[in-house]
Amino acid sequence: MREADHSTSDAAASALAADDVQIPPELIQKWQQIVDLIAEIVQVPSSLVMKAEPQHLAVLVASASKGNPYRRGEEAAFDSGVYCEEVMKSRRPLLVPDATADPVWSSNPDLKLGLISYLGYPIAWPSGNLFGTLCVLDVKANSYSELHRRLMTQFLDVIEADLRVLCRYDARLAQEARARLAESERARRVLLGMLEDLNQAQERLQASQVQLQEAVRLRDEFLSIASHELRTPITSLQLMVQSLTRGIVPPSPEMTLRTFRLAERQIGRLTRLIEELLEVSRIQSGHLALELESLDLVLVARDVVQRFEADLARAGATVTLTDAASVVGFWDRSKLERIVTNLLANAMKFGEGKPIEITVEEVPTGTARLVVTDHGIGIPPERLPCIFERFERAVSAREYGGLGLGLYIVRSLVRGLGGRVWAESQVGRGSTFTVELPCSGPSPGRHVEAEAT
Incomplete structure (x- = not known):
C-alpha cells in the first residue's frame, strides 16, 4: 500500500x-x-x-x-x-x-x-x-x-x-459473455453461501452451548432432587429401625405392627423411585424389548386402581372407573401397567385429594383410549408442552417431590406401543391425560426407543 x-x-x-x-x-x-x-x-x-x-x-x-x-x-x-x-x-x-x-x-x-x-x-x-x-x-x-x-x-x-x-459487443462472443456472467454470479452465490454457512454454524454453536448449559442445569437439579428423594425414605427407615433396636418404641404388638407398616410404605416408596430410574435407563439404552400378549386394558386399569387403594385412602381421594365390558389389544403387560400407574400416581399427587376419573373405552378406529382426569392444581399453559420431557415438572419439586420422570416414561412407553399421549389442563381446575393405543399392537419388532435429547 x-x-x-x-x-x-x-x-x-x-x-x-x-x-x-x-x-x-x-x-x-x-x-x-x-x-x-x-x-x-x-x-x-x-x-x-x-x-x-x-x-x-x-x-x-x-x-x-x-x-x-x-x-x-x-x-x-x-x-x-x-x-x-x-x-x-x-x-x-x-x-x-x-x-x-x-x-x-x-x-x-x-x-x-x-x-x-x-x-x-x-x-x-x-x-x-x-x-x-x-x-x-x-x-x-x-x-x-x-x-x-x-x-x-x-x-x-x-x-x-x-x-x-x-x-462485449461482438455477437460471436455472446455465448462466452453469458458464461462469464454466470461464472461471476456463481462466485457471488458461493461467497453468499460461505457467509450463510458461517452464520448457520455460529447459530448451531450458540444453540449447542445453550442446550449444554440447560443439560448441565437439569443434571444438577436432578441429582439434587434424586438425592433428597432417595435419602428421605432411607432416613425414615433408619429412624424406625433405631426406635425398635434401642427400645424407644414401647415393645407392644400394636406399636411394632405400626412401625413395620410405616417401614413397608417407605420401602415401597424407595422401590418405586429405583424402578423409575431403572425404567429410564432401559428407555435411554434403546434396548427395552416388548413382550406382547393379548391383554384387556379394563382389567389392567382395575388391578392398578386396586393396588392404589391404601394410597388413595391416605390422600383422601376417590377413583371412579368408567369402562367398557372389555378393551382387548396386543400389548406388553408391564409397560401397560406402568402407563396406568404413572398417570394415576400423577393425578393423586396433584389432585389435592379431589375425585379422580378414569375412563377406558375402544373407539371405532380400533384404538383403545385411556383417560385419567383429576381436579387439582392444573398446569400453566406455558409449561404444558414440556411436561413429557425428562426432569421437567409443572410445579416446584420442593412442594411436590418426585424425580420428574413419570410422564416422560409414560410418553416413551406409549410411543413404544405405537400410540400417542397428550394433556389438557386449566390452572386451578385440574388436568386430563389421554392415551390412545392401537388394539392391533405396535408394528412388528418395535422397541421402546430412547427419546431425542
Missing part, C-alpha cells in the same frame, strides 16, 4: 473515465448486494463502489449498513482530498489504518465525517482505463486483516468480470 500523493491535473482527471458504458439496473442491484455483504463481513459502517466521471467522483453504490454517511448519487470533486481520489490517481490499492495519525489526511472530507480508516482498490474497465474504486471505511482505526483484503479482491474480481461481460 502506498502513501498519499495529492498532485493532480485536469487532464489526469478527465482520463480517469475514458470509457462510458451505461451500467444497467440489474448490475447496480447485484453490486448493492456485494457492498452490503462486504460491510456485514468486515463489520464497517461504509462500503462503496465509486465511479470516476470526467469532472468528479460519484457514489455508484453505497452499503445500506448502519452509520454509512454516503448515499448513492453523491458526488465529490477531484482535488477534494477524499481517499478514493488517491486510489484513482495512483491506480493502486490504498490502506489508511488511522488518518488521525497522519497529517497528510488532515483536510480529508472523509475524516471530517469520522471515517478515519480506509481500504480501497481500483476497478478497471476491460480496456484498462479506470472505472472507479471498491472500498470500505471505518470510524475506528483498522488495519483490515489479510482475510478481509482477500475478500475485497475476490469481490473486485466479480465486479471487473461483470464489466467485461457488459463491454
